[in-house]
Amino acid sequence: GAVVSQHPSWVICKSGTSVKIECRSLDFQATTMFWYRQFPKQSLMLMATSNEGSKATYEQGVEKDKFLINHASLTLSTLTVTSAHPEDSSFYICSARDRAYTDTQYFGPGTRLTVL
């Protein structure tokens, strides 16, 4: 089955630093990857949609200069939280849409970010 990995699985950083999270599709090509944010006991919130080779599309209210997304290849997308602050602490999940089966997305295991 289709597998999506995320790295790191958890990260703790100091306020003001930047953190990069990687999302990889391991056994399929993903033309589109999605980045979600989830607070405790809440639903997944779509932050942005990234298409390989083009700029990401951000949801309303998501600062694109703060959450930098790069989708340089068909198997890798990265989310960089710049100048992180404690309120950015959250669970970040990516998903990838299979190039061959475009109406299906596969989720990564998530990354827990804690900003001190």
Next chain:
Amino acid sequence: KNQVEQSPQSLIILEGKNCTLQCNYTVSPFSNLRWYKQDTGRGPVSLTIMTFSENTKSNGRYTATLDADTKQSSLHITASQLSDSASYICVVSQPTGNQFYFGTGTSLTVIP
């Protein structure tokens, strides 16, 4: 407006009992409907996927049904186990574009 609603919002059941979770949607056009299980601190994992022509699909103790006419789906869990405690999310997708519509989820707690 394309929406997905799930009920109940939360549910507590005794180990060994059965339960049914509901998902109603207004998404059109429709491609497929997936039920995901999300354990705390983990990404969602797909349980079942159903297309327009499918009425029932099983995955072990999980059985999903779909009524495309009434736009309703259910997830039935048989002989619940403590490990079934999780959030269950219904996601409806369209044939084209990047639109996936998420339900707000049902939080299931199975107690001994």
